[in-house]
Amino acid sequence: MIELENLTKRYGDVDVVSDVSMQIQPGSFTVVVGQSGSGKSTLLRMVNRLVEPTAGRVLIDGRDVASLPGPTLRRGIGYAIQGHGLFPHRTVAQNIATVPTLLGWPKAKIRARVAELLEALQLDPGQFAAKYPDELSGGEQQRVGVARALAAGPNILLMDEPFGALDPIIRVKAQDDVKAIQRRFETTILLVTHDMEEAFHLGDAIAVMSGGKLQQYGSPEDLLLRPANDYVSRLIGSSDRALRALSLKTARDAAESGDTDGLFPIAPDANLRDALAELIWRGADAAAVSGEAGTPPRRLSLRRILALGRGA
Amino acid sequence: MATHQAAAAPPRQVGTGALARLDRLGLLLVALAAGGLASLPFLTFKANRIAAGAGKTLADTLGTAVAAAFLAVLALVAAVALLDRRPRVRLAAALLGVGAMALAVGFGAGWLTPPGDRFARVAPGGGAWLLLLALALLATDALARLGLSPLLRMAALAGAAAVTVLAFRSGLFDQLSVMREYASRADVFGREARQHLLLAGGSVAAAILIGAPLGALCALSPRIRGAVLPVLNVVQTIPSIALFGLLMGPLAWLGRTQPWAAELGIRGIGAAPALLALTLYALLPVAANTALGLGRVPATAVDAAAGMGMTRRQILARIEIPLALPVILAGVRVVLVQNIGLATIAALIGGGGLGTFVFQGVGQTAIDLVLLGAAPTVAMAFVAAVLLDAVVDALGRRPA
Amino acid sequence: MSTMALAPRVVALVLLLAFLLAPQFFAPVFAPLTHNGAPPIYTQASLLDLAIAHLELVALATVGSAVVAIALGVLVTRRAGAEFLPLSRAIVNIGQTFPPVAVLAVAAPLVGFGQAPTLIALFVYGLLPIFENTLSGLQQVSAAVVESAKGAGMGGLQRLVKIELPLAAPQILEGVRLSTVIAIGTATIGSTVAAKGLGEVIIAGLLSDNTAFILQGGLVVGVMAVLIYDAMTALERIVLRRRGVRR
Numbered sequence A: 001m002i003e004l005e006n007l008t009k010r011y012g013d014v015d016v017v018s019d020v021s022m023q024i025q026p027g028s029f030t031v032v033v034g035q036s037g038s039g040k041s042t043l044l045r046m047v048n049r050l051v052e053p054t055a056g057r058v059l060i061d062g063r064d065v066a067s068l069p070g071p072t073l074r075r076g077i078g079y080a081i082q083g084h085g086l087f088p089h090r091t092v093a094q095n096i097a098t099v100p101t102l103l104g105w106p107k108a109k110i111r112a113r114v115a116e117l118l119e120a121l122q123l124d125p126g127q128f129a130a131k132y133p134d135e136l137s138g139g140e141q142q143r144v145g146v147a148r149a150l151a152a153g154p155n156i157l158l159m160d161e162p163f164g165a166l167d168p169i170i171r172v173k174a175q176d177d178v179k180a181i182q183r184r185f186e187t188t189i190l191l192v193t194h195d196m197e198e199a200f201h202l203g204d205a206i207a208v209m210s211g212g213k214l215q216q217y218g219s220p221e222d223l224l225l226r227p228a229n230d231y232v233s234r235l236i237g238s239s240d241r242a243l244r245a246l247s248l249k250t251a252r253d254a255a256e257s258g259d260t261d262g263l264f265p266i267a268p269d270a271n272l273r274d275a276l277a278e279l280i281w282r283g284a285d286a287a288a289v290s291g292e293a294g295t296p297p298r299r300l301s302l303r304r305i306l307a308l309g310r311g312a
Numbered sequence B: 001m002a003t004h005q006a007a008a009a010p011p012r013q014v015g016t017g018a019l020a021r022l023d024r025l026g027l028l029l030v031a032l033a034a035g036g037l038a039s040l041p042f043l044t045f046k047a048n049r050i051a052a053g054a055g056k057t058l059a060d061t062l063g064t065a066v067a068a069a070f071l072a073v074l075a076l077v078a079a080v081a082l083l084d085r086r087p088r089v090r091l092a093a094a095l096l097g098v099g100a101m102a103l104a105v106g107f108g109a110g111w112l113t114p115p116g117d118r119f120a121r122v123a124p125g126g127g128a129w130l131l132l133l134a135l136a137l138l139a140t141d142a143l144a145r146l147g148l149s150p151l152l153r154m155a156a157l158a159g160a161a162a163v164t165v166l167a168f169r170s171g172l173f174d175q176l177s178v179m180r181e182y183a184s185r186a187d188v189f190g191r192e193a194r195q196h197l198l199l200a201g202g203s204v205a206a207a208i209l210i211g212a213p214l215g216a217l218c219a220l221s222p223r224i225r226g227a228v229l230p231v232l233n234v235v236q237t238i239p240s241i242a243l244f245g246l247l248m249g250p251l252a253w254l255g256r257t258q259p260w261a262a263e264l265g266i267r268g269i270g271a272a273p274a275l276l277a278l279t280l281y282a283l284l285p286v287a288a289n290t291a292l293g294l295g296r297v298p299a300t301a302v303d304a305a306a307g308m309g310m311t312r313r314q315i316l317a318r319i320e321i322p323l324a325l326p327v328i329l330a331g332v333r334v335v336l337v338q339n340i341g342l343a344t345i346a347a348l349i350g351g352g353g354l355g356t357f358v359f360q361g362v363g364q365t366a367i368d369l370v371l372l373g374a375a376p377t378v379a380m381a382f383v384a385a386v387l388l389d390a391v392v393d394a395l396g397r398r399p400a
Numbered sequence C: 001m002s003t004m005a006l007a008p009r010v011v012a013l014v015l016l017l018a019f020l021l022a023p024q025f026f027a028p029v030f031a032p033l034t035h036n037g038a039p040p041i042y043t044q045a046s047l048l049d050l051a052i053a054h055l056e057l058v059a060l061a062t063v064g065s066a067v068v069a070i071a072l073g074v075l076v077t078r079r080a081g082a083e084f085l086p087l088s089r090a091i092v093n094i095g096q097t098f099p100p101v102a103v104l105a106v107a108a109p110l111v112g113f114g115q116a117p118t119l120i121a122l123f124v125y126g127l128l129p130i131f132e133n134t135l136s137g138l139q140q141v142s143a144a145v146v147e148s149a150k151g152a153g154m155g156g157l158q159r160l161v162k163i164e165l166p167l168a169a170p171q172i173l174e175g176v177r178l179s180t181v182i183a184i185g186t187a188t189i190g191s192t193v194a195a196k197g198l199g200e201v202i203i204a205g206l207l208s209d210n211t212a213f214i215l216q217g218g219l220v221v222g223v224m225a226v227l228i229y230d231a232m233t234a235l236e237r238i239v240l241r242r243r244g245v246r247r
Helices: A040-047 A070-075 A092-096 A098-102 A107-120 A138-150 A168-185 A196-202 A220-225 A230-236 A241-247 A272-282 A302-308 B002-021 B024-039 B058-062 B064-083 B087-112 B126-146 B150-169 B177-183 B186-220 B222-237 B240-257 B259-263 B271-295 B299-307 B312-349 B355-363 B367-396 C003-021 C023-033 C047-077 C079-095 C100-111 C115-140 C143-151 C156-193 C199-207 C211-243
Strands: A002-011 A014-024 A029-033 A055-060 A077-081 A156-160 A188-193 A205-210 A213-218 A286-289 A298-301 B043-046 B054-056 B121-124
Touching (some): A002 A040, A014 A040, A014 A055, A014 A205, A014 A213, A029 A040, A040 A156, A040 A188, A077 B299, A092 A098, A092 A107, A092 A138, A098 A107, A107 A138, A138 A156, A168 A196, A188 A196, A196 A241, A205 A220, A205 A230, A213 A220, A213 A230, A220 A241, A241 A272, A241 A302, A272 A286, A272 A302, A298 A302, B024 B064, B024 B126, B024 C079, B043 B087, B058 B087, B064 B087, B064 B126, B087 B126, B121 B126, B121 B177, B121 B367, B126 C079, B150 B367, B177 B186, B177 B367, B186 B222, B186 B271, B186 B312, B186 B355, B222 B271, B222 C156, B222 C211, B240 B271, B240 B312, B240 C199, B240 C211, B271 B312, B299 B312, B312 B355, B312 B367, B312 C100, B312 C199, B355 B367, B355 C100, B355 C156, B367 C079, B367 C100, C003 C023, C003 C047, C003 C211, C023 C211, C047 C079, C047 C115, C047 C156, C047 C199, C079 C115, C115 C156, C199 C211
Parallel strands (some): A029 A188, A156 A188
Antiparallel strands (some): A002 A014, A002 A055, A205 A213, A286 A298, B043 B054, B043 B121
């Protein structure tokens, strides 16, 4: 667990981060959202002490991060940033091996780990290991950046606008990849972004920051249904909040038992927003959601979706 | 009648087409060489070192038959220069031409010199120099178009150097006046050449040791940068001979009053002020390029390195210096070439080096002696430039 | 240029002129540098005359190299001259490996001693920075700008004169300034082949072991170089700002 206690960072007379306290659950995907200058990056950089707090402290599993030397602390925490920050003079394999090398792992172990990570991120080791960063596409560079951050198997991964430099189509794919990786390695991820869409897409928990202050910290549903103040509701926007709410629920959770004869199938993992779009497109009233192994398919009706989207 | 007209048109097109197909650079070079050979002597002959020179044409030098053979080889080279655009072929032709010319000059000098005559001086004339220039340009152009990899360039340089040394060792050029000058100074030449290298190399090494950390400081702090770089800039505007001279006074004083300095060989004249002046000249490019190179390292790479737990020293050694190295070395290249040239001036203040021959030659109006000093200086600078360019390219190839 | 930056330059200029016009006035300053009663101020020739001769040589050579180098730079960046581009780049690269002393020393026996070989050396040496900067300046003019000039119906010559040269001007002029400063320094070496100029004072100091001569020669040349470089920079700013090329 990561605990931020009354964290403050002051530059001159300005509080860039002001008295922020929050607890981040192990294995969660927490997203900090805010506009530029909101203090979100500074907050993130105080966790691995790239920025030293003016006041307050950070505890990781109950231990004050200030008790460790900065570099030692950072070797145990993954870190990925916008524009990937890959070292242009080192190969993909050398880049990924950065922290294991710093930690003095044996060569064979490093090589195996590099191959494992490249495969996990759908990059063929034989093809990519010896390439230089400038020979990769933007999406590939970003994936290598994530692989590098995960190289030493950290429990915690800090990400600062990691998808900021990607074009929209690649970005969604990259987000899904990171989410899959997070589930597979059960990493605690703290991610900073200015993009509310991204926050809803990725976050188990969302923290909204503005003017250095934490405006609201809660689940996506909380933010959507119970925004703490005007700023948060303006940031989320009201025009499509029903659809946003639907996008947080899956077909599996919403489906009911019932007649599924002749209905088109929909994946259990699909969210209700996508399911609704599919129903409208096909002009159907209901779809069949396949069940767990051995159980019969269940029915997801238009009426049910509309009921779940009714927020207030 | 109609068919006749149709047939008449194509030859005219072929005619203009053929002229247009001639390589224009080749045309220029062939004109340069042919004009030179036609209007200027191939070799000049002087009965002794101070006698007036007499120009000798190709035929005078080589005899009609050999001259015709030589011209046939040159005609072949010219044909390639005019018609063939493949860089490989042009390079081969240029090298063939240089080889043929070396033989013609070497043997020609031998044939012109009466047997046993130790006073006669034979030197390449304007025609030979222009021919050499044209061939060198042809080769340079071909090499530039070939775009050889750094490693191949170094290999080509080593090959060319080996062939040149062998040619001089073989005695082919012993009858040329430059080599006559060399023969009477062989031992001094070796010493001055070493001294020259020591002055240029030593001053650049010192400039790297001082200038690189200075440049790193400039990269860290704009305030230091604002204080250091303008001062070094002003140092560069002091004329070299004045800077050499100005350092004589303080060093002479140091040598007179401080026993340790005297022991180190620090005196008002000689190598010490020369080395110091050359080092001062080299500081600006080294420091400025170090600052520039470090400043260009992507901030994200440094941030990522810090975020992954590299210490400040590791970031410098593993990220910043490797990334800045091509730019720093580009500065070293400029400085090394510049100091190999400037080291000739050391001779004016008793610092030795190949400038000794240049200034002796100027004093005696003996161009051969000037060449004995100047040609190796140019060769050294050339080798240094090609080598360091290749290293910079090899390093710079990785990061985009 | 702010007055803060201007003040030391004005002082330097005043001192320089005063020294050239009335050098004897400064004798006490240089006297401590002499020994055995050697003269503290060079009197074999008027320092003012030497300075003027020095600058004449530099100006003549630099104007010559600027005209030739810019013309060559324009030529090889046109389509008609593209064939010569790789070679001219290589020549620029190799040309820098010829030390000025060598150029001077080889030219002297061929064309006689005095101003002529110095002029040739300064001219040849001045070509390189200007050519290099002209080349990179012209090549950096954005293709979009040239395209839109084409689209506006400008011919090749109009494009060159109205678009490309003005946009490349800051870089080209930087090359000219660099050449001038190099020439001011290199011209001192000309005195080893009997060219008239301030090098004479320095050489006389070297030969008679008179540090005062070396220092005054070196100072005058150094100060002139800095002042002329700055003056050219200031002039360039004014002209280009009026044209809107540099903000």
